Structures are given as C-alpha cells and as structure tokens.
Amino acid sequence: MEVIVAREPDGGYTVRALGGDAGLPPRLGEAELVRHAARVEAELRPRWVFAAVEHDYPALLGGGVRVRRCHDLSLVEGILLAYEGRHDQARWLAAAYARARGLEPPAEAGPGHPDLDEQPTLFDPRGSGLPAGVAAAEAAEVVYAEQRRRIERLPHPARLRLLAAAESASALAAAEMSADGLPWRADVHDALLTELLGPRVPTGQRPRRLAELAERIQQAFGGRPLTLDHPGSIVRAFGRAGITVPSARAHVLRGIDHPAVAPLLEYKELARLHSAHGWTWLDQWVHGNRFRPVFVVGGVVSGRWASRGGAALQIPRMLRACVTADPGWKLVVSDAAQLEPRVLAALAGDRRLAEVSASADLYTSLAEAMFPGVPVDAANRGRAKIAMLSAMYGGTAGEAASLLALLRQRFPTAASYVERAALAGERGEMVRSRLGRTSPPPSAAWRALTGGTANEDQARRAARDWGRFTRNFVVQASAADWTAVLLATLRQRLPAPAHLVFFQHDEVLVHTLAELADEVVACLAAAVHDTTTLVFGSACPVRFPMPAAIVDRYADAK
DNA sequence: ACTTCCGAGCTT
DNA sequence: CCTAAAGCTCGGAAGT
Numbered sequence: 001m002e003v004i005v006a007r008e009p010d011g012g013y014t015v016r017a018l019g020g021d022a023g024l025p026p027r028l029g030e031a032e033l034v035r036h037a038a039r040v041e042a043e044l045r046p047r048w049v050f051a052a053v054e055h056d057y058p059a060l061l062g063g064g065v066r067v068r069r070c071h072d073l074s075l076v077e078g079i080l081l082a083y084e085g086r087h088d089q090a091r092w093l094a095a096a097y098a099r100a101r102g103l104e105p106p107a108e109a110g111p112g113h114p115d116l117d118e119q120p121t122l123f124d125p126r127g128s129g130l131p132a133g134v135a136a137a138e139a140a141e142v143v144y145a146e147q148r149r150r151i152e153r154l155p156h157p158a159r160l161r162l163l164a165a166a167e168s169a170s171a172l173a174a175a176e177m178s179a180d181g182l183p184w185r186a187d188v189h190d191a192l193l194t195e196l197l198g199p200r201v202p203t204g205q206r207p208r209r210l211a212e213l214a215e216r217i218q219q220a221f222g223g224r225p226l227t228l229d230h231p232g233s234i235v236r237a238f239g240r241a242g243i244t245v246p247s248a249r250a251h252v253l254r255g256i257d258h259p260a261v262a263p264l265l266e267y268k269e270l271a272r273l274h275s276a277h278g279w280t281w282l283d284q285w286v287h288g289n290r291f292r293p294v295f296v297v298g299g300v301v302s303g304r305w306a307s308r309g310g311a312a313l314q315i316p317r318m319l320r321a322c323v324t325a326d327p328g329w330k331l332v333v334s335d336a337a338q339l340e341p342r343v344l345a346a347l348a349g350d351r352r353l354a355e356v357s358a359s360a361d362l363y364t365s366l367a368e369a370m371f372p373g374v375p376v377d378a379a380n381r382g383r384a385k386i387a388m389l390s391a392m393y394g395g396t397a398g399e400a401a402s403l404l405a406l407l408r409q410r411f412p413t414a415a416s417y418v419e420r421a422a423l424a425g426e427r428g429e430m431v432r433s434r435l436g437r438t439s440p441p442p443s444a445a446w447r448a449l450t451g452g453t454a455n456e457d458q459a460r461r462a463a464r465d466w467g468r469f470t471r472n473f474v475v476q477a478s479a480a481d482w483t484a485v486l487l488a489t490l491r492q493r494l495p496a497p498a499h500l501v502f503f504q505h506d507e508v509l510v511h512t513l514a515e516l517a518d519e520v521v522a523c524l525a526a527a528v529h530d531t532t533t534l535v536f537g538s539a540c541p542v543r544f545p546m547p548a549a550i551v552d553r554y555a556d557a558k
Numbered sequence: 559a560c561t562t563c564c565g566a567g568c569t570t
Numbered sequence: 571c572c573t574a575a576a577g578c579t580c581g582g583a584a585g586t
Contacts, residue, residue: 230582231565249566251571272567275580300576304570311578314569335570386573395573403573472575505570562585568578 001046002071004144005033006093006136007056009128014137022046026137034063041067049073049144051093051136053171054297061179068492072168073143075298079163080150082301082438085430094129097139100146103131156436162534163435163481167298169488173500174295174305176491181290182323182501183331183511189282189322197270203280210274213267220260228267276311277319285310295503302473303437303480304505313504323502323509323554330517332498333557334524334548335507336483338362341388343479346532346542347434348417352410354541363388370403370410391418392475394468418471425470426463433477434535435485442466479506482535482544489534490527495519509554517550524548 002018013033015024022040025032037060040046048067050056052074060067077091089095094106106129130139151160194200198208206214214228221241227233231248238245238258245252250268253261285291291310299306307313315323325331336342341362345353352369359365367376367384374380387403389395391414396404408415421431428447431439442450449455449462483506490508491500498512498520512520528546536542549557 227582229580232583247565254571268567272580276568276578302576304576306577308578311568314567314578316568390573393574397573400573468574476575507570560586562583564581564583566580570576 001044002049002144003040003044003046004049004137004140005037005056006051006140008136014135016137016141017046018141020044020046027135030059031063034060034065037067038063038065041065045069047071049140051140053168053175057172057175058179061175066176067172069165070168070172071144071147071164072171073140073147075167075171076147076164077143078298079160079167079437080147082440083154083160083432083436084150085438085441087440092129093136093139093143096143096146097130097134100142106130154436159435162485163437166435166481166484166488167303169491170305170484171297173487173491173503174297176499177501177503178292178294180499180501180511181288181292182509183326183329184286184289184291185322185324186282186286186289188324189277189286189319190279192319192321193273193278193282197274197278200279207274210267210270213263213270216263217260217267220258220263228264229271234264273316273318276314277316281310301440302477303433303484304476305503317555320555321553325511325514325552328514330512330514330550330552331501331554331557332510332512332517332520332524332548332550333507333554334510334546335558336486336528337545337547339479339482339506339544340392340475341366342542342544343434343482344392344414344418344475346536346540347474347478348414350411350414350417351541353414354543357542357544360545360547370406391415392472394422394464394471418474421474422467422471424467425473426467428466429470431470431474433474433481435478435481437477437481439470439473439477478535482531485534486527486531489530490524493523493527495523498523521548521550 001020001022003022003024004016004018005013007013012027012029014027015033016026017024022044024036024040028036045068048070050070050072053070053072073093073096074091077096081087081089081091089099090105098105128136130136151157151164154160190200197210201207217228218225221237224237226237234248235245237260238256241258243256243258245256250265253265285293293310293312294308295312296306296308305313323331337360341353342357345357356362356365356369363381363385364376366388367380370384370387371380383399383403386395386400387407390400390404391407424431425439428442428450430441446462446466450459487500487503487508494500494510495516498510498516500508501511502509510520524546528544532540532542532544551557
C-alpha cells in the first residue's frame with residue numbers, strides 16, 4: 001500500500017491512499033497529519049510517497065512519527081532526469097507534473113532561474129506552481145506513476161528500483177540524523193579550545209595564544225606589521241626576506257628555513273581551528289549537547305551527500321573527542337575499508353582483484369600481487385596504493401604512470417573498466433554507476449573547446465580532465481550506490497533505541513544504548529552482507545569488510 | 559555598503 | 571608528502 005502526502009501552499013496537506021483504504025481525510029492540517037500518520041504507519045506500514053523528504057518529513061519527526069519506507073519524488077526525479085540526459089531540468093513537483101502531463105513548465109522552473117529546485121515555501125505567494133485546481137497530492141500521484149513507468153522502461157529496472165528505494169531511505173536517515181543530532185560535548189570542546197588558544201574571548205578578538213604567535217612572527221620578520229590571515233601578505237613578507245614562495249600554503253612553508261616558519265605554521269593551524277570550529281561555531285551549532293547539521297542527500301553529482309551549515313562533513317579529527325556517547329550509551333563507529341577499490345573489483349568483475357579483496361587490508365595483498373616474491377613493506381604497500389588510486393583518479397605524476405602500467409598488467413579487467421569510462425568522458429559521453437546514477441554532460445564551453453578547431457593543447461587538456469572526472473565517477477558513484485543501500489538496510493535493521501547519528505561517505509556512527517551495542521554490530525554485519533548481494537548480486541566474489549568499534553568517543557575508534 | 563572572488567584548509 | 575575529485579566555510583581584498 002502507498003500513501004501519498006503533499007504539502008499545499010497554505011501549509012495544509014492533501015493525501016491519497018493507493019491500493020487500500022487508510023481511513024484518511026483527503027485534506028488535513030499538520031497536527032492532524034501527524035496523528036493519522038502515526039496510526040497508519042503502525043497499522044498498515046505503507047510506502048509513503050513524499051514530494052521531498054527534506055521538506056515533508058521533519059513535520060512528522062517533530063511529532064515523533066518515523067516511517068519505515070518511502071519514495072522521494074524529488075530525488076528520484078533527479079536520478080531519472082540525469083539518466084535521460086536532462087540534468088538541467090527542475091526536479092520539484094510542479095515541474096515534474098508539467099512534464100508528465102505535457103504542459104508548459106511552471107514559471108519558477110525556467111532555465112537559469114536561481115531557484116531551479118527550490119520548492120515554493122510555506123505561504124509562498126507564487127503558490128505551488130501547479131495548475132489551478134490541481135491538488136498537490138493529485139500531482140504527486142501522477143508523477144509517482146510516471147516515474148514508475150520511466151523506471152520500467154530502462155535497461156535495468158531492478159537496479160533503478162533499488163536505487164530509488166535506497167536514495168529515498170537515505171533521505172529518511174538524513175532527516176532523522178538532523179532531528180536526533182550528533183552527541184557533542186560542548187564542555188569538552190570549550191576545554192580543548194581554552195587549552196590550545198587561551199581563555200575564551202569575544203567574537204572578533206584574537207585569543208591570547210594567537211596574539212603571542214602573531215607577535216613572534218612579526219618579530220621574525222623584523223617588526224614590520226603583516227596581515228597574517230591574508231596569504232598575499234605572508235608571501236610578500238618572505239619576499240622582503242629574500243625568499244620567493246609560490247603561495248603561503250602550509251606544505252610550502254614547511255620546506256623553508258626561516259625563523260618565522262615554525263610560529264607561522266602553528267598560527268595557521270590554531271587560527272583555522274578558531275575561525276572554523278571555535279566558540280562562534282560552538283554557540284551557533286551545538287545546543288543541548290547535540291550538533292544538528294542539515295545533510296543534503298544527492299548534493300553531489302556522484303550521489304555523495306553534501307551538508308548545509310556547520311561544515312558537518314569536515315569535522316576535524318582533532319574534535320572527534322567532543323563526539324561522546326550519552327551516559328549509559330555507546331557509539332558504534334564503522335567505516336567500509338578501502339571501499340572504492342572493492343567497488344571497482346565488483347563493477348569490473350575482475351576475478352584477480354576479487355581475490356585480493358579477500359584480505360582485510362586490500363593494499364597489502366595488492367602489493368603481494370603486484371610485486372610477487374618481494375616481502376611487503378610499507379614502501380611497497382604505498383606503491384600499490386598509489387597504483388590503485390591512480391587507476392581510479394587518473395593520476396600520472398611521479399611514479400604513478402609506471403605503477404599504473406604494472407597494475408594494468410596484473411589486473412587488465414579492472415584497469416580497462418576505468419579506462420573505458422575515461423575514454424567515454426573524453427568523447428563527451430555520459431557514464432553510469434552500477435545502479436544507474438549518471439554523470440552530467442560536459443558544459444557547452446567544453447564542447448566548444450574540444451569540438452572546435454581552437455587550441456589543440458587546450459582541447460586535449462579539457463578532454464583529459466573530463467575523462468578523469470568520468471573515470472572517477474563510475475567508481476565514486478557506484479560506491480555511493482553501495483552506501484545508500486547500506487544506510488537503507490541498516491536503518492531497517494537497527495533496534496528501536498539505536499539510531500544513525502552520522503554518515504560521511506563510507507563511514508557510519510550509531511548511537512545506541514550500551515546493552516544493545518553488540519546487537520548493533522551484528523545488524524551492521526548483516527546489512528553489509530545484504531547490501532553487497534543487492535547491489536552486485538549473490539555471486540559477487542568481492543569482500544567488503546566494515547569493521548566496527550564500540551566506543552564512548554568518536555576519537556577512540558581507530 | 560554590498561557582492562564576488564581568491565587562497566587556504568578541512569573531510570572523504 | 572604525493573597522485574584526484576568535490577564541497578563547505580572563513581577572512582581579506584577587489585570590484586560594483
């Protein structure tokens with residue numbers, strides 16, 4: 001059974017049930033919706049169809065209602081439009097409805113409009129963008145049926161169905177993570193800042209430690225004042241000291257012999273901490289010992305998530321000590337080890353690489369395979385890693401080219417898989433992930449550059465750049481397929497008090513009652529197994545280790 | 559005064 | 571350290 005819920009411009013909701021009677025009034029207010037949704041979910045366990053989980057689910061979460069399954073029309077529309085080569089078209093409900101009905105696109109969805117995918121907000125004077133007399137739920141029903149038809153017409157409908165379900169479930173998980181929040185000890189964070197920077201100072205002032213370092217740096221440059229937070233000023237200061245530097249980046253400065261370098265490096269590190277994750281950040285983003293960012297599912301073309309506010313996917317390792325389980329609770333921290341090379345092995349069907357994946361440390365066994373008869377040391381493992389990363393990213397610098405050639409010799413199936421993707425990109429063609437995410441077409445500027453008779457060098461470089469992008473896309477987007485399915489299956493399996501609180505590309509955090517931690521670890525192992533079977537089939541010979549640690553603090557994992 | 563750009567650094 | 575991709579955020583400077 002399916003229940004379609006869509007918000008109307010007046011803040012109310014229209015609802016429709018497909019395949020049964022859910023006992024729902026066709027039109028209802030938010031409080032009423034929450035009440036009915038709780039009952040319907042408990043009794044009927046339907047698939048909920050939302051215009052966009054991001055907009056529609058928080059109201060239910062706010063009322064304490066969680067749903068098991070859903071279909072996110074906006075996310076699926078984005079995936080289908082990309083598959084059909086129409087990346088530029090809007091995904092929001094009224095635009096999708098107009099396409100399904102063969103109507104003129106709604107005004108707000110015109111190309112070049114800044115709010116291409118912005119749904120009209122509550123009480124938006126523009127209305128829903130739907131034709132007069134068309135209820136939002138009615139439009140959603142039309143779009144839902146149309147999406148299902150479009151999926152069935154594709155070459156691998158089962159994969160797209162899986163992707164649609166996994167992406168939609170990921171959106172549920174993202175909204176729930178924001179609602180639950182990541183456990184974050186403000187007192188630990190404050191103590192760390194005080195230890196490193198000195199006592200707290202008002203916003204806009206320089207903490208004591210930074211002021212001391214600034215003074216020492218200025219002395220080292222002969223007392224002349226400089227703007228430490230402006231890279232150009234630092235480059236000029238070194239220039240006056242007779243040292244030419246291309247930039248003020250930390251790794252450049254590290255190679256310079258000058259008394260200002262040591263305090264400058266320390267200043268840069270601490271100033272970064274202060275400006276990006278200092279007291280201002282703490283006040284703005286952490287409340288009640290919870291960090292609540294907004295995760296943007298499908299925010300990256302490859303299918304990776306992005307985040308809005310608080311730089312949620314850029315938490316410095318140094319601050320992971322602040323992420324602490326509540327008393328009586330634990331964190332289960334787990335990341336998929338060397339996910340991308342394993343995904344490549346499965347994608348390409350490379351049996352020899354699959355054998356290498358049997359090892360928990362893929363790069364060690366890869367080194368054994370690449371340098372037979374040589375004992376594996378850190379250097380050889382490092383070379384094997386460079387070879388693999390170069391295959392997936394298109395690197396050519398240093399010894400990457402020769403290592404890549406060796407890898408190609410030993411693993412021709414995997415190597416040719418990514419090379420075909422790169423060549424397709426160089427020709428301007430689209431490539432797809434395992435489940436059907438599609439790379440965007442190159443820009444008009446790219447076509448002009450590579451198609452014209454302009455500058456051959458430039459054209460060649462542009463083609464190669466895009467080939468690197470599509471080479472990486474097939475692997476990264478297929479890894480995103482795998483993790484989306486993992487989130488969906490794990491979310492389904494977790495015992496009720498345990499919940500996902502963080503997800504970062506190939507890493508998950510679950511906050512759980514301590515006595516359930518072992519069960520969570522078992523759920524995770526089962527979810528990994530299900531995921532690999534769902535994405536790559538039951539005969540997939542590639543192993544996907546995902547070791548989990550039960551800890552009190554995120555910093556204590558690994 | 560406002561917006562836009564740039565360099566930098568953080569994560570995967 | 572490097573090899574590559576992308577996204578978020580800051581502070582300062584340049585442009586309007």
